[in-house]
Amino acid sequence: xSKEVLAIQNLTVGFKLRKEVFTAxxxxxxxxxxxxxxxxxxxxxxxxxxxxxxxxxxxPKLRTxxxxxxxxxxxxxxxxxxxxxxxxxxxxxxxxxxxxxxxTSLNPFHKVGNQIMESVMSHKKISKHDARLRxxxxxxxxxxxxxxxxxxxxxxxxxxxxxxxxxxAMALINEPDLLIAxxxxxxxxxxxxxxxxxxxxRIKEQLGMAILFITHDLGxxxxxxxxxxxxxxxxxxxxxxTKEIFSDPEDDYTKKLLNSEPQPKKDTTCDDxxxxxxxxxxxxxxxxxxxxxxxxxxxAVKGVTMDIPRKSTIGVxxxxxxxxxTLGKAxxxxxxxxxxxxFENRLLRDMSKSELQKVKSDIQIxxxxxxxxxxxxxxxxxxxxxxxxxxxxxxxxxxxxxxIKDVMNDVGLDPDLMFKYPHEFxxxxxxxxxxxxxxxxxxxxxxxxxxxxxxxxxxxxxxxDVLKQLQLKYELTYLFISxxxxxxxxxxxxxxxxxxxxxxxxxxxxxxxxxxKENYTKKLLDxxxxxxx
Numbered sequence: 001x002s003k004e005v006l007a008i009q010n011l012t013v014g015f016k017l018r019k020e021v022f023t024a025x026x027x028x029x030x031x032x033x034x035x036x037x038x039x040x041x042x043x044x045x046x047x048x049x050x051x052x053x054x055x056x057x058x059x060p061k062l063r064t065x066x067x068x069x070x071x072x073x074x075x076x077x078x079x080x081x082x083x084x085x086x087x088x089x090x091x092x093x094x095x096x097x098x099x100x101x102x103x104t105s106l107n108p109f110h111k112v113g114n115q116i117m118e119s120v121m122s123h124k125k126i127s128k129h130d131a132r133l134r135x136x137x138x139x140x141x142x143x144x145x146x147x148x149x150x151x152x153x154x155x156x157x158x159x160x161x162x163x164x165x166x167x168x169a170m171a172l173i174n175e176p177d178l179l180i181a182x183x184x185x186x187x188x189x190x191x192x193x194x195x196x197x198x199x200x201x202r203i204k205e206q207l208g209m210a211i212l213f214i215t216h217d218l219g220x221x222x223x224x225x226x227x228x229x230x231x232x233x234x235x236x237x238x239x240x241x242t243k244e245i246f247s248d249p250e251d252d253y254t255k256k257l258l259n260s261e262p263q264p265k266k267d268t269t270c271d272d273x274x275x276x277x278x279x280x281x282x283x284x285x286x287x288x289x290x291x292x293x294x295x296x297x298x299x300a301v302k303g304v305t306m307d308i309p310r311k312s313t314i315g316v317x318x319x320x321x322x323x324x325x326t327l328g329k330a331x332x333x334x335x336x337x338x339x340x341x342x343f344e345n346r347l348l349r350d351m352s353k354s355e356l357q358k359v360k361s362d363i364q365i366x367x368x369x370x371x372x373x374x375x376x377x378x379x380x381x382x383x384x385x386x387x388x389x390x391x392x393x394x395x396x397x398x399x400x401x402x403x404i405k406d407v408m409n410d411v412g413l414d415p416d417l418m419f420k421y422p423h424e425f426x427x428x429x430x431x432x433x434x435x436x437x438x439x440x441x442x443x444x445x446x447x448x449x450x451x452x453x454x455x456x457x458x459x460x461x462x463x464x465d466v467l468k469q470l471q472l473k474y475e476l477t478y479l480f481i482s483x484x485x486x487x488x489x490x491x492x493x494x495x496x497x498x499x500x501x502x503x504x505x506x507x508x509x510x511x512x513x514x515x516x517k518e519n520y521t522k523k524l525l526d527x528x529x530x531x532x533x
Contacts, residue, residue: 042231096171113151262490270312315492381418
């Protein structure tokens, strides 16, 4: 029997509220042995991340309550109740953690190389020179290109995949016994996702470490983990060997998760007439040069031409940095562009200011992270109705409130919740709020920029169903930007494949999925299939 790196026994975690204690984790037990990958799966709010943070004792001490028989053993050492000095010897040394969003985990004011050096210098007596060499070695291990330049880069200068690799390098530099990976690939493109998981697997074998892999993506669980624990409402409802549970699940909740897969779109509702035409679209970004007053141009979108039929859903796919989001921003006039964008047979650049104002109500955008795009200081009613204050100033407050209630009903939200704030809602509910905000102006064209990437699969399906129902009800046209090819297949009539700013393939969704013509498209599909159930 291999050594137990982590042993959790009877763990119950509660949080003090004003008048009661909320139990987030309820009497769970599991073990992880050396060289084992255990997946912890479940929907948002099931207790996955609270469990992970408990291992490192990162929960707020004054508000957190552990039951008397709760036990967390790391290499046979109890961590609950340890003082800060003892915990520092464990954190980042024996146990390391990769967080879901590297951009918020990395310090934006420090170069990434220095942040990796800090990880090793905090735990070992080592010179700056040796720490730099060790950091460079880890950056090479996680396959960061152009080492010297990337070492001195700031987090915002790296792509999402590169930032996640930096987080992995920081987590691995002290060769921990246990790596906690909390949704490490959620926001990454399928090709980068496959690279990151392959990398973690190789490093696990090299170092003989254990991995606690927290995710809501069951495709990744099946391919990547040895054992799995399924959580619901703070409890573990089923656990054991991954292959056995996937082939013969016993609990109804596990069966529900396994069956939560977006189904391919069957019927196409699009018209022959186009609502939007794009001709020879170019977008350039200014980037700093090495000279004091100079600047260089980065060609983000290169000569893109496409037609978008009415009532259709056009999927835009490609790797990080391919120009997907920039294309969407150009259409809604959030970035400067060259070329022609024709909406409803009118060239946007020829429109007057008042005409462009009307177009802004006809073309709306829904962003990837609803928590980041919803103001925390405004109520849900104020957020949803904000567009009415700009575009429908002639309406009375009573009329606006009625419209807010109607659109909340459309997206499956209780209108009585309109006086609550964003932090009081789940991720899926916040995305419904973002959809309602876009929908209230009765637009004809909506850009959806990764609207489901951060959601659990079962919540994704709910949001997809809402979008499909709304499209039929209001005859909407969607431009759907995503790296999740299962969601694209479920939503889209046509697919537009981008690479390095250019269109490499455009065609009927079924044809592109079943018979891709370009090698780049084949590469995306292969990467998606590699870690899908």
